[in-house]
Amino acid sequence: MTTQPGDSYASRFPYVVPHSLDDLTGPRHGSVTWPRGDRRTYDLDDADAQHAFYEHVLVDAATVTELCSALNKDLLLALWPQLRPPRYCVRRWHDTFPELATPGSGGIWQ
Template sequence: MSAGENARFDYAEVRPYAVPDDLDELQGPVHGVIVLPHELAWSGRREFDLDDAYDRAALYKIVLEEGGRQDLRRFLNKELLRRHWPDLRPARQVRARWERRFPGLRHAA
C-alpha cells in the first residue's frame, strides 16, 4: 500500500466554510424565534428560540457550519457571537478559521 492509498480524505479540512471580513457584518436578531431555510437546516429541525441557550447554540452551530456569507449576516449577531463563543461547538475547522480571522474570539473562549 502506498502512502497515498493509506491517507484518509477529510472533507471538513478542505470545505470552504464562510467567514465574514468583519464582525460588524453580523446584524442578525438578538431575541425571538428564528426559522432557518431548508438549505441550512436540511437535517430536520428548523425553528430555534434565541432566548434559549440550547436553541441559540444549535442555531449558531448550523449557520456557522452550513451558511454562506449572506446567511451569516442574516442570522448571526456579532454581540451574541462574542458573548456566547465559548459555549458554541462548531466543527474544529470552523472554530479555527473564525479564531484566525478574529483573534478576540479565541481570547473569549
C-alpha cells in the same frame, strides 16, 4: 485553501466567515428559521436553542450574506466560548478574528 494528503472532508469544507464581526446583524431575540437541518425554527430566547442555531449556521451558511443576516455580533461573542463547531470552522474564525482565540475568551479552543 490547499489540501494535503490525509486531509479530511471537514478540513476542505468552505466555511464562510464575515469580513467584520460588525457585519453580523442578525436578531438577538425571538423566533428564527434556518432552512437546513432537522430543526428549522429556533427560539433565540432559549439558551439551548441559541447554541443549536449558532452551531448550525456556523457550519451550514453557504454565503457571507446568509451568515451575516442570521448571526448577531453580540450574541456570537457571548456564545463563542460554549459553541462546538468543527475545529476547521473554528480555525477559520480564529484566523480571521484572533480576538476570539485570545486567552480569557474561554472555550475549548485555547
